[in-house]
Amino acid sequence: MTGIDLVSVDQDFAWRPWAVAYFLVIGAAVAAALAAQALRVLRGAAAARPALRVAAVLALSAPLPLLADLHQPARFLNFYLGAAPSSVMWWGAWLLPAFVATTLLATLADATGRWAGAGRVLRLGMVGSGLGVLTYTAGETAIVAARPLWHNAGFPVVLTLTALASGAGAVLIAGVPDRAGARLLRMALAGSAGAGLVALGLWLLADPDMARLALADMPVVVLGHVAALGLALPALLALFGRGALSARFAGVAAVWGALAFRWALFTGAQAQSRVETATYTPPALADPATLQSLTGTAGMIALAAVLVAVLDLYLAPALRRGPQAGPRADKA
Amino acid sequence: MTTRRDFLTGAVAQNGGTEAAQAPSPSLRLPADGHTPRWAMVMDLRKCIGCQACTVACAMENNVYEGSYRTHVPVYEIETEFGPVPAMLPRMCNHCENPPCIPVCPVNATFQTEDGIVLVDQDVCVGCGYCVQACPYEARHLDHDSGTADKCTFCVQRLDAGLLPACVETCVGGARVFGDIRDPASAVSRLLAEHDTRNLKPEAGTRPQVYYIGLDDRLVSEVEIEAGARALRQAAGPAPDTTHHEEA
Numbered sequence: 001m002t003g004i005d006l007v008s009v010d011q012d013f014a015w016r017p018w019a020v021a022y023f024l025v026i027g028a029a030v031a032a033a034l035a036a037q038a039l040r041v042l043r044g045a046a047a048a049r050p051a052l053r054v055a056a057v058l059a060l061s062a063p064l065p066l067l068a069d070l071h072q073p074a075r076f077l078n079f080y081l082g083a084a085p086s087s088v089m090w091w092g093a094w095l096l097p098a099f100v101a102t103t104l105l106a107t108l109a110d111a112t113g114r115w116a117g118a119g120r121v122l123r124l125g126m127v128g129s130g131l132g133v134l135t136y137t138a139g140e141t142a143i144v145a146a147r148p149l150w151h152n153a154g155f156p157v158v159l160t161l162t163a164l165a166s167g168a169g170a171v172l173i174a175g176v177p178d179r180a181g182a183r184l185l186r187m188a189l190a191g192s193a194g195a196g197l198v199a200l201g202l203w204l205l206a207d208p209d210m211a212r213l214a215l216a217d218m219p220v221v222v223l224g225h226v227a228a229l230g231l232a233l234p235a236l237l238a239l240f241g242r243g244a245l246s247a248r249f250a251g252v253a254a255v256w257g258a259l260a261f262r263w264a265l266f267t268g269a270q271a272q273s274r275v276e277t278a279t280y281t282p283p284a285l286a287d288p289a290t291l292q293s294l295t296g297t298a299g300m301i302a303l304a305a306v307l308v309a310v311l312d313l314y315l316a317p318a319l320r321r322g323p324q325a326g327p328r329a330d331k332a
Numbered sequence: 333m334t335t336r337r338d339f340l341t342g343a344v345a346q347n348g349g350t351e352a353a354q355a356p357s358p359s360l361r362l363p364a365d366g367h368t369p370r371w372a373m374v375m376d377l378r379k380c381i382g383c384q385a386c387t388v389a390c391a392m393e394n395n396v397y398e399g400s401y402r403t404h405v406p407v408y409e410i411e412t413e414f415g416p417v418p419a420m421l422p423r424m425c426n427h428c429e430n431p432p433c434i435p436v437c438p439v440n441a442t443f444q445t446e447d448g449i450v451l452v453d454q455d456v457c458v459g460c461g462y463c464v465q466a467c468p469y470e471a472r473h474l475d476h477d478s479g480t481a482d483k484c485t486f487c488v489q490r491l492d493a494g495l496l497p498a499c500v501e502t503c504v505g506g507a508r509v510f511g512d513i514r515d516p517a518s519a520v521s522r523l524l525a526e527h528d529t530r531n532l533k534p535e536a537g538t539r540p541q542v543y544y545i546g547l548d549d550r551l552v553s554e555v556e557i558e559a560g561a562r563a564l565r566q567a568a569g570p571a572p573d574t575t576h577h578e579e580a
Contacts, residue, residue: 007402014461014474071479078439078458084433089462093438144431145536146468167458275470275532277406277423277557 011278015272017293018069020262022062023137024166025157025297026096026256029058030130031167033103035188037127039181047178051112051171051185053125053308056107058170059100061303065297066096088143092136099129107308111316134160148213150270154203160263162231162258165189169234169254172247180212186247189254190238196257197231217282218268226264324325341465358494361447369447369512371486372539373500374523375422377546379507382407382420386499386508393487393498396477402484404501410550421551422508424499425450425484426532426540433463433472442481447512448541449488454480468536486510513518 023158036051067073079093102125109119138156168189176182183206204211214223234257237250267282283290351497363369396402403424411420427450434442434450441457444450452463457480464472464481475482485563487497494502511518520543523529529543533553550556 009404009406010399011470011473014464069460071461071474072457075439075456075458076457078441082440084438084440087438087462089436089460090438134389142463144436144465146466270465273470274468275423277404277421277555278470 011273011280013267013283014070014281015199015266015270016181017263017283017287017290018065018296020259020266021293021297022065022069023159023262023266024255024259025058025065025301026062026133026137027163028166028170028255029055029062030133031164031192032058032163032171033126033130033167034164035100035168035171035185037123037186039178041176042184043181044303047176047181049175050145052103052110054171054174055103055167055311056308057301058167059103059295060307061300063096065293068293068296076296080175088136088140090254092133092140093131094134095129099126100127101134102129108311108316111312112319114319122198134163137163139312143155144306146274147269147272148210149265149272152203152207152210154199154207154230155265156208157199158196158203158261161192161199162254162261164192165231165234165254166258169251169258170236172251173255174243175248182244182247186238186250189250190235193231193235193238193254193257196228197235199229200231200261213272214268217271218264222260222268226257226260229253230260233257243266294305340501342353357548360491360494360496361488363515368569369426369515370514371448371491371514372511372520373424373486373497374509374520374529374543374545376507376509377420377422377544378504380405380422381505381507382418383432383504385502389502390484390487391497393490394485395483400473400475400482402471402482407554408551410548412474419516419548419551421547423469423532424469424542426469426487426538426542427469427474427484429541430537432466432468432538436462436466438462447490448485449486450483451485451488452483454478455481457481468469468533468538469540490555 013042032055034049035184036048036055039051067076079090083088102122106119106122106126109115109122110331141147141150141159142156143151149155164229166184172185172189176185200223204214220272230253234250234253237246238254241247241250248259271280333470346506361369382405383404387401390403391401392397403422405422408419408421409416419497427444427448429448430452431444434444438460439456439458442450442452442463443453454475459474459479459481461474461481464474472481472483474480486577487495488497490497496508497508500508509523511520513521515521523545524543525535527545529545530547530552531540531543532547533540535553
């Protein structure tokens, strides 16, 4: 025995469940955008359309949980009133709106079928800013030396791979009519989930200190859950499953795996006191803060889906008709 | 316009241009010989009895939200050749020479003054909690009232008024000694010269400016700990609501 803390204090988590929701949604959004671009190159614009719509819905939803996790959300403009290049989060504050804007405008260009030249530039911007978002989200956590569970080579790799799997999974849930495109997405999901499983194993099992640290605040059942249900199952379903239903199951499992991994690592890392004088109580799944973040994010995704559907069904056709629409065009 | 940062860093007194500003300042931060101090604190653990008077004085002076602490004194029980003994370890912001909380701040709300005090501009802070994650000493928390990062300021408002930090002034055993390490005649400089002092977590590379006399090896870095008060508290369930309810 080294010591017993006779007097210590309770502390709150600095990053609440909203942060878990943000990291899930933005990671899936970027992965869906990358999938859309890959499908466009390999299979054409029509095959890429569902992935681009999913990227738009998720990109539109991501800022809400991020703002909600700020304890002073009304001050978000302070990010843009000065330069803080030493802060990864400051870079993220610029990359996120760039990604959201280029994704939404690329979706608009695709839906209307106009602005072909600008559409190319927008898609390039979407891919570039998306890769930047993936880099900043992984780097933002990995550089925090005071959090050993984040500050290592394994965590950002698994974070990124689960993001890619969840993005491919989200597109499969939405449905991909193009069969060859769907097969490519299943391969991408299987590859990223399988690589994530290997990386998770190497990260935790190759380093006894890391395994001890992880198991200190994350029960084996949680890590086993992430590995089995969140990574292995979707990889196997994507590889060996047949039909749209198994593809959707694989997608749901991949999204669930990414959520479980973020939940485990964000709560596990923050629950570890760095000086052993504070007690951090992780939020339970039924806590109001957790339910608020889940329902809030799900509600925002639903609202974004409605907005993108309105764009597709009403706004885009009107814009597509352009100057030919209206009484004068009818007379001609 | 006088910003909060100007006020906190004492620039008001230096740049105000008013008659009041030109009068001799009582501030400890403006030494008569004109040199820039570097503030530090020495904790003489031989004198600390864990009475928490510093914890209370800090909370009262700085209006710290109930249940949060800018400083407190964890008490450990450690094994010695004479049996288990209590060990007090006052903790607070270390006002590091290389503070990891500053570069991560995305809005430049947290900064270090010329005399080494790490402060938070609470008018700018967005409450992202990144600095809370980055501090290896858990010296920061998010204030429930303001929604911004909060931490020890070495009672900068008291220094500007010519007073010592509240925790130092109230320490019944004289265990907390505060002063300017650039002044060889100061009490902290003499203690540092006369004693073998240690910092917390030297491996973090932060160069803390809170020094300890009599710090047990086992408390310097990661403390291997068994469940004590923590287990009792967790068994007892959640803490009661500490928010104040005003009578209607």
